[in-house]
Amino acid sequence: MSLRIVVCVKYVPDATGDRHFADDLTVDRDDVDGLLSELDEYAVEQALQIAEEADDAEVTVLTVGPEDAKDALRKALSMGADKAVHVEDDDLHGTDVMGTSLVLAKAIEKTGYDVVIAGMASTDGVMGVLPAILAERLGVPQVTLLSEVSIEDGVVKGRRDGDAASEQLEAALPAVVSVTDQSGEARYPSFKGIMAAKKKPVESLDLSDLDLEAEEVGLEGAWTAVDSATERPARTAGTIVKDEGEGGKQLAEFLASQKFI
Amino acid sequence: MAEILVYVDHVDGAVRKPTLELLTLARRLGDPVAVALGNGAADTAPALAEHGAVKVLTADAPEFAEYLVVPKVDALQAAYEAVSAGGSLAAVLVPSSAEAKEIAARLAVRIGSGVITDAVDLEAGDEGPVATQSVFAASFTTKSRVSKGTPVITVKPNSAPVEAAPAAGTVEALSVSFGALATGTKVTSRTPRESTGRPELTEAAIVVSGGRGVNGAENFAIIEALADSLGAAVGASRAAVDAGWYPHANQVGQTGKSVSPQLYIASGISGAIQHRAGMQTSKTIVAINKDAEAPIFELVDYGVVGDLFEVVPQLTEEVKTRKG
Numbered sequence: 241m242s243l244r245i246v247v248c249v250k251y252v253p254d255a256t257g258d259r260h261f262a263d264d265l266t267v268d269r270d271d272v273d274g275l276l277s278e279l280d281e282y283a284v285e286q287a288l289q290i291a292e293e294a295d296d297a298e299v300t301v302l303t304v305g306p307e308d309a310k311d312a313l314r315k316a317l318s319m320g321a322d323k324a325v326h327v328e329d330d331d332l333h334g335t336d337v338m339g340t341s342l343v344l345a346k347a348i349e350k351t352g353y354d355v356v357i358a359g360m361a362s363t364d365g366v367m368g369v370l371p372a373i374l375a376e377r378l379g380v381p382q383v384t385l386l387s388e389v390s391i392e393d394g395v396v397k398g399r400r401d402g403d404a405a406s407e408q409l410e411a412a413l414p415a416v417v418s419v420t421d422q423s424g425e426a427r428y429p430s431f432k433g434i435m436a437a438k439k440k441p442v443e444s445l446d447l448s449d450l451d452l453e454a455e456e457v458g459l460e461g462a463w464t465a466v467d468s469a470t471e472r473p474a475r476t477a478g479t480i481v482k483d484e485g486e487g488g489k490q491l492a493e494f495l496a497s498q499k500f501i
Numbered sequence: 502m503a504e505i506l507v508y509v510d511h512v513d514g515a516v517r518k519p520t521l522e523l524l525t526l527a528r529r530l531g532d533p534v535a536v537a538l539g540n541g542a543a544d545t546a547p548a549l550a551e552h553g554a555v556k557v558l559t560a561d562a563p564e565f566a567e568y569l570v571v572p573k574v575d576a577l578q579a580a581y582e583a584v585s586a587g588g589s590l591a592a593v594l595v596p597s598s599a600e601a602k603e604i605a606a607r608l609a610v611r612i613g614s615g616v617i618t619d620a621v622d623l624e625a626g627d628e629g630p631v632a633t634q635s636v637f638a639a640s641f642t643t644k645s646r647v648s649k650g651t652p653v654i655t656v657k658p659n660s661a662p663v664e665a666a667p668a669a670g671t672v673e674a675l676s677v678s679f680g681a682l683a684t685g686t687k688v689t690s691r692t693p694r695e696s697t698g699r700p701e702l703t704e705a706a707i708v709v710s711g712g713r714g715v716n717g718a719e720n721f722a723i724i725e726a727l728a729d730s731l732g733a734a735v736g737a738s739r740a741a742v743d744a745g746w747y748p749h750a751n752q753v754g755q756t757g758k759s760v761s762p763q764l765y766i767a768s769g770i771s772g773a774i775q776h777r778a779g780m781q782t783s784k785t786i787v788a789i790n791k792d793a794e795a796p797i798f799e800l801v802d803y804g805v806v807g808d809l810f811e812v813v814p815q816l817t818e819e820v821k822t823r824k825g
């Protein structure tokens with residue numbers, strides 16, 4: 241039987257761009273170029289490796305996001321995923337993690353899955369909790385923040401490097417997995433991959449396809465509210481000295497003046 | 502007075518500093534009721550009482566160590582239900598460790614609440630606690646609230662001072678029954694991280710970091726010597742970690758640890774946005790880099806343009822001399 245892998249990928253504003261907020265205090269997605277979150281490339285990579293190991297597997301990439309989020313799906317398809325699902329609906333604007341996870345869970349159930357693979361965190365929101373929430377919503381084991389992962393005989397195994405210890409984990413499928421940037425470099429799409437991606441199916445779903453109401457998501461339906469966002473004042477220009485042989489001592493003098501020594 | 506549930510991060514009964522900071526913030530909002538789980542849970546009570554916990558709910562069971570995350574969610578939910586039955590539970594506060602964030606988020610789903618992660622400050626507001634967050638690699642500061650359910654908020658280390666505020670700290674056993682999902686993910690082995698004897702990276706008052714400029718694993722001894730002279734933790738950029746010069750556990754940045762010490766010293770680090778994301782909220786920033794154009798200099802309070810192999814050892818010697 242085929243192993244059905246669903247990879248959750250997010251389309252995010254480029255972290256090296258000038259990111260800011262829109263008037264309604266949601267993340268501005270118009271003025272900064274978007275891309276497939278670099279941390280989700282690791283999830284796509286592990287999905288492809290697992291699929292290559294399995295006799296028969298299918299990799300579906302899934303995103304919840306605006307029209308442009310198709311770019312993220314295309315990138316994942318050109319890396320080698322088989323098909324894509326795009327959940328897009330005007331009513332999704334401003335959805336927070338609780339709403340996004342609700343939509344993703346519905347879309348995952350509709351698509352059908354044996355394993356869901358996500359990134360460790362999105363590079364814009366950086367919460368790092370969505371995979372755990374998905375496991376809760378889907379009612380399946382959570383095998384998250386793995387720096388090493390494998391699937392064999394319906395069991396997912398992996399290594400989680402935590403604060404206090406490194407743990408080996410094991411769970412029976414179906415399960416939700418997330419992988420870190422320690423899991424292995426993501427491949428670059430080949431020219432052939434880019435060409436092939438153009439012909440791969442991208443299914444579009446809206447809220448009604450998922451039996452969700454507008455009130456359950458979006459800015460109005462959000463479980464959290466942002467009241468203000470202020471640009472951090474630029475740090476006041478510091479003192480910069482060129483080392484002419486006394487740089488270490490000058491630095492020590494500064495640290496002493498600040499009472500660090 | 503409102504009650505605030507505080508999830509305790511501890512190692513075999515030794516309460517970690519971020520939890521004590523959390524108690525400082527919790528006291529701004531109400532009376533802290535602490536929840537300590539796992540081996541040594543009851544031993545946490547004296548430290549928690551000393552810092553303001555009016556009550557300490559404890560539970561221990563093999564499941565907490567043998568299975569990932571979910572048993573702790575079940576227990577925190579039991580604590581939530583026990584306290585909210587009294588009718589005055591105003592918030593659930595959790596330290597922002599990777600595991601505790603997952604616990605917080607799953608609890609939030611179960612109790613129908615919103616969740617805010619990685620707050621750097623908390624204050625009481627008319628519509629519940631207001632959380633300050635530092636976003637987009639610390640280029641923006643936001644203030645947000647949970648608008649549905651009992652607010653669940655995770656707070657980063659070094660967000661508040663540790664303050665003594667003796668309270669009763671009455672220990673009560675929490676009764677927990679584990680759900681079907683609790684045993685879903687088995688922890689088949691655990692290798693504790695070896696202690697370096699240095700302060701914990703995320704908790705340290707001073708962090709000394711090295712990057713690609715350190716140019717080799719053996720050269721990290723120079724960074725460690727400076728750290729030791731200052732009683733600091735050692736950090737590393739991803740370039741240094743990827744090169745295999747220093748353990749990933751010490752990586753500072755978006756995909757490593759986020760630190761907010763009183764003093765951050767970067768040596769041989771250019772200051773890429775992903776590195777900044779993990780250190781930009783440090784109070785005082787110092788850099789040593791031979792390239793005067795390195796972006797790290799945009800952040801510094803004091804910078805030395807020079808060769809770290811000259812500057813760092815001289816600084817270390819000078820620190821030792823001054824400290825006598």
Ligand SMILES: Cc1cc2nc3c(=O)[nH]c(=O)nc-3n(C[C@H](O)[C@H](O)[C@H](O)COP(=O)(O)OP(=O)(O)OC[C@H]3O[C@@H](n4cnc5c(N)ncnc54)[C@H](O)[C@@H]3O)c2cc1C
Nearest residue numbers: 712713714738739740754755756757769770771775791809
């Ligand atoms: C998704 C993603 C996540 C990432 N996460 C992280 C993260 O968590 N943490 C992180 O750090 N990076 C992260 N990065 C990588 C980041 O983009 C940079 O590549 C990295 O921070 C560079 O490390 P560096 O400053 O040590 O190296 P470089 O950028 O190569 O800089 C080295 C610096 O050392 C200086 N130097 C060299 N020799 C000397 C000398 N003898 N004396 C003094 N100075 C010297 C050079 O002038 C230079 O400025 C991430 C990237 C991506 C895409």
Ligand SMILES: Nc1ncnc2c1ncn2[C@@H]1O[C@H](COP(=O)(O)O)[C@@H](O)[C@H]1O
Nearest residue numbers: 248249304358359361362367368369370
């Ligand atoms: N809108 C989204 N669409 C698809 N996947 C998402 C979305 N948001 C988050 N994810 C997934 O959840 C992971 C963690 O996200 P977060 O908790 O927001 O940091 C990401 O790495 C993605 O794999």
